[in-house]
Amino acid sequence: MSKEGTSAGYPRAVGKPRTPAARSREVAKRLATLYPAAECELEHRNAFELLSATILSAQCTDARVNMVTPALFAKYPTAADLAGANPTDVEELVRSTGFYQTKARNLIGMARNVVDRFDGEVPTELEDLVTLPGVGRKTGNVLRSVVFDLPGLAVDTHVGRLSRRLGLTTEEDPVKVEAVLNSHLPPEEWGKFSLRLILHGRRVCDARKPRCHDCELQDICPSSNLPTRDKVAMNGTKSSKRK
Numbered sequence: 055m056s057k058e059g060t061s062a063g064y065p066r067a068v069g070k071p072r073t074p075a076a077r078s079r080e081v082a083k084r085l086a087t088l089y090p091a092a093e094c095e096l097e098h099r100n101a102f103e104l105l106s107a108t109i110l111s112a113q114c115t116d117a118r119v120n121m122v123t124p125a126l127f128a129k130y131p132t133a134a135d136l137a138g139a140n141p142t143d144v145e146e147l148v149r150s151t152g153f154y155q156t157k158a159r160n161l162i163g164m165a166r167n168v169v170d171r172f173d174g175e176v177p178t179e180l181e182d183l184v185t186l187p188g189v190g191r192k193t194g195n196v197l198r199s200v201v202f203d204l205p206g207l208a209v210d211t212h213v214g215r216l217s218r219r220l221g222l223t224t225e226e227d228p229v230k231v232e233a234v235l236n237s238h239l240p241p242e243e244w245g246k247f248s249l250r251l252i253l254h255g256r257r258v259c260d261a262r263k264p265r266c267h268d269c270e271l272q273d274i275c276p277s278s279n280l281p282t283r284d285k286v287a288m289n290g291t292k293s294s295k296r297k
């Protein structure tokens with residue numbers, strides 16, 4: 055293996071999973087071997103910091119978010135501090151992450167809600183998390199799985215794309231993708247499965263140019279642009295029959 059997540063050791067079409075559920079379990083197993091750690095790449099020390107960083111990560115790279123959060127958290131270390139912030143000051147701190155006015159408004163709104171409605175503690179239930187400004191199911195599930203060690207399968211663009219390419223679901227709606235994947239895997243695997251799909255999407259299964267020749271899932275992926283051993287064998291059989 056040249057680096058984490060890649061291999062030139064294809065194809066290995068042995069005992070192929072036949073159903074989306076079985077394929078999900080096989081994908082989860084292989085990704086766990088490829089990305090054993092699967093840490094969230096947004097730097098944080100507690101739930102408030104990860105919630106803030108995740109709000110900032112919309113339409114922005116984790117690396118960029120990690121560049122602005124140290125100064126943000128130094129100035130506003132708690133939800134109570136951020137709740138009383140001047141919006142212009144927050145805008146300046148998060149400007150480089152894009153959509154900075156909306157993000158500053160959501161950060162302050164989130165902090166005020168956490169202080170006023172949850173005694174300053176970030177809630178753990180998804181139904182509460184999604185009531186906070188700037189927080190949807192994706193962010194809520196990231197919080198649950200990464201900080202609270204609770205079941206939560208975040209569906210971002212990578213998770214949706216890979217799930218469809220791998221034939222785990224045909225759904226386009228992230229909420230439906232989440233429901234289908236949740237039905238395929240045990241709750242304790244949801245969070246890591248999401249993080250690992252994201253890593254594989256970033257490193258191997260690129261949106262425009264998937265590197266199928268380097269992919270450990272190639273032999274079980276219906277979207278692979280490479281011939282599998284089965285297909286090669288099938289073609290060979292067909293051509294020999296034609297002769």
Ligand code: SF4
Binds near residue numbers: 270276
């Ligand atoms: S085989 Fe290709 S399309 Fe399938 S998951 Fe791997 S990189 Fe993506």
